[in-house]
Amino acid sequence: MDGRGARRNPYELTEESPVYVISVAAQLSGLHPQTLRQYDRLGLVSPDRTAGRGRRYSARDIDLLRQVQQLSQDEGINLAGIKRIIELENQVAALQARVAELQAGLEGAAATLRQREAAVHASYRRDLVRYEDVQQTSALVVWRPTPRRTP
Template sequence: MSVDGIGGVGGRNPYELTEESPVYVISVAAQLSGLHPQTLRQYDRLGLVSPGRTAGRGRRYSARDIQLLREVQRLSQDEGINLAGIKRIIELENQVAALQDRVAELAAAVEGAAAALQQREAQVHASYRRDLVPYQDVQQTSALVVWRPKRPE
C-alpha cells in the first residue's frame, strides 16, 4: 500500500489505489455516504472532511473520506452532537493518531539505540585482555591479620 495515496513508496506502483486515494467525484461520494452533495460541500467548508482536489479544483473523495462522512452523519444524527463538537472530536482523534505514530517512532528509536549500545558493549568486552582479572573492592572489616615470617629450620 502506498503511504500518500497517489504516488508509490519504496518502488511500488504509483497507480496503486489505497484507502486514501482520492477517486470519487462529489456525486458518487454523496451517494456512497448517503448525504446530499450540498452537505458534503458544507462539511468541506467547515473543515470536517477535506477531500483531495483535481487540477481544476474539483473535489475528489477517498474511501477514508467516505468513512469519515458516515461517521460525521452518525455523530450528528444518532448522538446529537453539533458540527463544532464533531470537528473537535475529529481533531482530537487525528491528534491521538499522530501521537501514537510518534510514540511508535520513538519506541523504534529506543530499540535501535539499545541494540547499538549492546553491540558497542559487546565490542568493549571482546577487547578486554584475558590475562587481566577484574578488581573487586574488598569491604572493610574489623578482622586483623597478622603475618609472621617463616622461621628458618
C-alpha cells in the same frame, strides 16, 4: 517513494486514493451532495481537489463522512463538536505515530548500546584474572590489644 523507502506504484489504489466524485461520495455515504459541500466548507471532511478544482473523495473520506453523520444523527453532537472530535482523533493518531517512531529509535539505540558493550567486553585482556569477592563466614576472631608500653 513511501515512508519505507520503496517506490509505490502510482496506479495502486489505497484507502487515501482520491477516486470518488461528489455524487458517488454522497451516494456511498448516504448524504446529500450539498451536505458534503457544507462539510468541506466547515473543514470537517476536506477532499482532494483536481486541477479543475473538482472534489475527489477517498475511501477514508467516505468513512469519515459516515462517522460525521453517525455522530450528528445518533449522538446529537453539533458540527462544531464533531469538528473538535475529528481534530482530537487526528492529533491522537499523530501522537501515536510519533510514539511508535520514538520507540523504534529507542530500540535502535539500545541495540547499538548492546553492540558497543559487547565490543568493550570482547576487548578485555585475557591475561587478567577477575577478582572474586571473598565469601563471608561465621568464624569468630578475637582481638586482644597488647598493653601499651610506656617509655
